[in-house]
Amino acid sequence: MGAVSGVAVAEESSIRPAADEQATLPSVTVTATRREASLRSVPIAISVLNGDLLEQANRNSIDSIVAELPSVNFRQQGGNKDSTIFVRGIGTISTSPGVEPTVSTVVDGVVFARPGQATLDLLDIDRIEVLRGPQGTLFGKNASSGVLNIISRKPGKETTGFVDASYFEGNEKRLRAGISGTLSPELLSASFTALDSSYDGNIDNVSTKKKVNGYDRQGARAKFLLTPNKDLDVSVIADYLRSTSSPTYAVLQSSNTALLQAIAPVQPGLNNRSVVYDLPNAITDFNKGLSAQVDWRNQGYTWTSITAARQWDNEQRTTTSAIGNSADVTRINAAFPATRDIGTLHFRQFSQELRVASPKDTAFEYVAGAYYLHGKDEETYQRIVTTAPGAINYGYAPYSVKSDSYSLFGEGNYKFSPQWKVLTGLRWTRDELAYAHARISTQTVAFPGVQPATANAGSTTESAFSGRVGLQFDISNDISSYATLSRGYKGPAYNVFFNMLNRDTLALKPELSDSFEIGLKALLLDRKLSINLAAFQTNYSNYQANFYDTVAGAVVTRLINAGDVSTRGLELELEARPISRLNLSASLAYVDARIDQFNCPVAAAASCSLNGQTLPFSPKWKSFARASYVVPLSNGLQVDLATDFSWQSKVQYDLFQSATTIQGSVGLWNASVALAAPENGWRLALIAKNLGDKSYATNLVNGTNTVTRAVPRDDQRYFGVNFRKDF
Template sequence: MRHIKGFMSSGAVLALAVSGQAFGQDQRSSDAMVSTSEADGIEEIVVTAQKREQRLQDVPVAVSALTSDALEDRGIKDVVDVQRAVPALTITQSQNPQNSSINLRGIGTFAFGIGIEPAVSIVVDDVALLQQAQAFNGLGDLERVEVLRGPQGTLFGKNASAGVINIATKAPTSELSAALNSSYTSDDQFRLEGVVSGGPAEWLKVRASAFYNNKEGYIDNLTTGHSLGASETIGGRLRVDVEPTSTLDISLAAAYSRDTSNPTRTWRYAAPDARIFPIGRINPGSLIAPALTGLDVGPDNFQVRQNSEQQLDSRQEIYSARATLDLGFANLSSITSWQSWRFNQQNDDADYTDLPVVAFRTGGIVQNSTTYSREFAEEMRLTSHGSGPITYMLGLYYANGRSNRTFERLALGPGASQWTGATGTKRYSVFGQGTYDLSSSTHVDIGARWNREDIDARYFATAPSSSGCLTSVCNGENSDDQITYKAALRQDLNQDVMVYASYATGYKGQGYDLGTGATQEALDNPVRPEHSKAYEVGLKGTFLNRKLQVNLTGFWTDYVDFQAQSAKVLENGSLEFKLNNVGKLRTRGIEADVAVMPVRGLRIDGSASYTDAKIISFPAAGCYTGQTAAQGCVNGTQNLSGSNLSNAPKFKYAVSGNYETTLPGLPFDGFIQADWVHQSSVQFDLLGNPALRQDGYGILNGSIGIQDGDGGRYRVSLFVNNLFDKSYAASLAVAQGDSVGNTVTQVLPRDAQRYFGVRMSLRTR
């Protein structure tokens, strides 16, 4: 039945619908950077993947670009949704965004904390976010999302060893315009977004946008009668563009967003005799079975029994000023930014039950945490004019960031934890990239970056279960210098077909293991930097009078000193997290993006990836929870060499289509679209626990609607997400406090259930 559904879905999609995978934009958006109308064939998209405006088809980088119309058509409103459209992208979601990971080509972040950087950098309007968890706040008024795969350290810095998600919001328009978008779903989600843009004067343009999103909970807490998984997000952005002279452009922007939510995990499996949080050799721990009464434990379990309900509050502010001066031979640009992020976690039920798992404490084990991150950054660029034979970009970069975190695990006796930590980073960079035209059809791109980083950390623990820094504050500081570089050779076979080969290096900076049990030794010896070397070949071509577009990429990337974190339950019942340099990894594979317009009004997009992401060398890895000697655990370690990386499906593909047609005699046109996304099985545990494996699955989304046929002033659609009601997990884990591996918990996303909805948009001409 599963294969029949997949065949039916792929066939339906090929006859239907959606624009936009790495190629797409239709005629609705007047703000779009396109140079060819759909009537003439597949549009050209202009991207900033190399920090200057270039045609997507001319960039020797594997890039998927989703334009504003593609994002709207697919209902993509946050970073998590982007993985539906980019096969090489997966996101491992936790019930806390600080422990979530964004992965490209199987490589992501497997170590969590304020002292560790992500492997995938998130950049919003040229501002790189300091903490990856900031990316999970809502987004609005987007012009484009670019996903750059593979190391991008030469242009984007040290925390882009696996890639970059580059987000661009919309610029002000000269003409006065306004738009209002809204949606409502059968599971009670309401979203409203509005924008006003225009130029009060020839030298002044302003754009103001705001959005509100309210999603009801979808996981029932049988203990309290409440619904969990709810969220409420509000945000806004103001941008002012000033052109005081013909050679000077200034852009000022301010953005704010706040997200409140109450996510949780549910029980996927628990053995009848499963217990959690054993304390020493006397207390065997609490039997879980009483807390599972009335629950349908399994992959479709959307119910819990918890006496504490987590509350998350995330607030983000980003202010930026960009000035560009035309020097005649080049543009001199300055990008100044300030960002701050406040994150508050309260009442996290660490045992996921309503049991008094610690004697004399009826509330069980509850965790609270607060994080405050902020960063000032300044970037200067000199970008040449002209198209050859030599073009270049030179840059300077400085950033000063700091993060503070407090943490407490409320429990009596062993298992309690309370600490405060702080980390700081100062970065200085000089970078540049140039292109030399060997001939009119042969081009060489060469770039390099020197990066200097000074880091420091402070840590102090006040609870006895912490293993270090109890009587005095522990301090650490270190510095590091690194050089990354890239070279690419491009050959134009004709004006519509290009092939390229590239070699690039990247790295992720050293970091501090700040968490329960941190010691002075950990602060004296930060985890070593992570290095990557990437080889890539590709073809980008447009054929059949721009009715067919094909982009193919082959890649091979080696990683050394990969940073990862493992968890261990100690004999006294407390949890210990340890950060390690894993050893050597390798990811290799093939990616394809295809767009075709077989007849007028019909567009079909397809994308696929084959990824072989493996641990090449990790001979002394920790054992997974409950692993026996027969399963390879010897003296507390195992050899993971040759194992697959976590949440790295070997195969993932998406097929979409969009059919638009006129409706004779009616004042509007019609459209129908569908999206089918499928991925193969994944392992969610870096240490290889077989209980944390999920089978492959596919999701079908679709919509049907009407739109104004003359100018796109309105659009109304009915849509369905997850038509086949396929349940799947965004992550699997052994329950905290389970020392023998008799349990599995899961994060079930909202999209793991079927729901229907309506979208409406109004805009001026």
């Protein structure tokens, strides 16, 4: 419940507290049901993160905010196109453009079809609503495990602006500026926010004497709100973000003796932060979009149209060796051949949603609508493997994926007594998916890393229903309980990638999930204490997962229908405001995500004895706690004190349960102290991250006689300052 506390603390730091009788928790409004409602009244397990607090804590991307979300985890590997969000232990690990994410990312009502579109930077965010469990009714086919619903700030009617600047050790700089106000009284308001940020990195490349694992980002967002009359709102949003990064975070944790001699003076180990790269690694992303939302209110009904077009371009240049996994050496010899990969991605999507919401405060309330999404992905990938001077093995593959999805949906609740509601929802989805793939190659037989020439194409169509039923019982005005049965749906998939083989040409079946959840939400002690509790059991069939296999001596990944998996657990969120200046929050999740029945592919080279094993990237226990206190001073000044602590139990990063890919339990402690003048609109903060100086990995990957680890930004203690001025 770090979410709700985020809202409370944000309000606390923006105004000077008065008497203790104001020590009540503020109301939290969410749009998880596609209409505004209080958090307590929504029968869904939801966390809400406040955008201001995320900025103040230097959490500016999806991978950094998961520390505050005990049921959410993030897989970091390669670039943005290879990253994955997990909710309750479930997520899709694949680089194929022919598979959709298990966790849907929605920004201002627009579904992002590819997960990499949302992993760049969080700019001008009001709040993030994290919906846990299948959300197949209102959010569609790619929400079989959960939804990240991101909402940006609305333009204000009065002219306001801000400048926000941060500097952290490691030469990390972040500058944001924005302005908001009315362009035409009672008709048009607008806001504009710009971003410039950079970071040298926290890994030393001993070959080039430079830092890597950093980034350079520039972005902007403009939002216009047109209100011709009191019944009509038109919102137009345009955004652009460019990012260049040096993602050399896969450093060696262990290796064989021969490699140790090759990479000297780098010493593999748990705290290793050095690599040897003769050629630079670089990933460039361009993300931009335009959307228009029209809301028309008539006789209590609200009619909504959301039209959006988005573009994502990505280029990755990486260098690996025979040890694999982007590990840290470039060599040209038989033992360690040099491999240079260059991949480009060009993705376009268009979406249209139409829906109607019934009048509020009636016995029967509902939301119904139709949805269409078109996506087209075009990629190229080339690999050059050099085993000796002049001995080059080369492959080049252009491939594309087209998808069209059509949906009709509706969800409603009927209040058949002052305390009881029955919930019903249903969505019909039709998916059309097609791919084309070709590869030219210097190889006539399989070679590690480069397969022979081939050409394939295919298409598939699937239709399915998803939805939800349940009961909600309001024990009192401040205590609500619910029980729901939900079905999630994720569409068919193709395993489309550079070294695609004939066995990858068949379409994967859609992934289905069935979930039972009970929950309790309560405001107690005169609204000074909030408790959210949820228990869940979700079963997945035709689970789409990456299966690591060996082809011609090289480790490859195969996207397969892995069989049946399940996840069960408990989630607890607490928030308290005992006095007006003190805010406390804590959240805890127990998640047991396991493989029930693994379907071994035909002629698989790897072991399939996985039944009963845990799913990767899912610690059993994870928690987060935050405390903040405001100390009023003379002359209108105040001191804001804040601290937070996140902890998770050990986690297995490998589907095949390797003993070398287990990250032990990790606890991270952060703190900040700020001097603020709310009446004058400025705030100066000192921020400390990872005060315990705990080194840890966000991913561990087995290679050939090696283990590499992903090094996060807060792998060691660092400090920074932040200054903000509102005007």
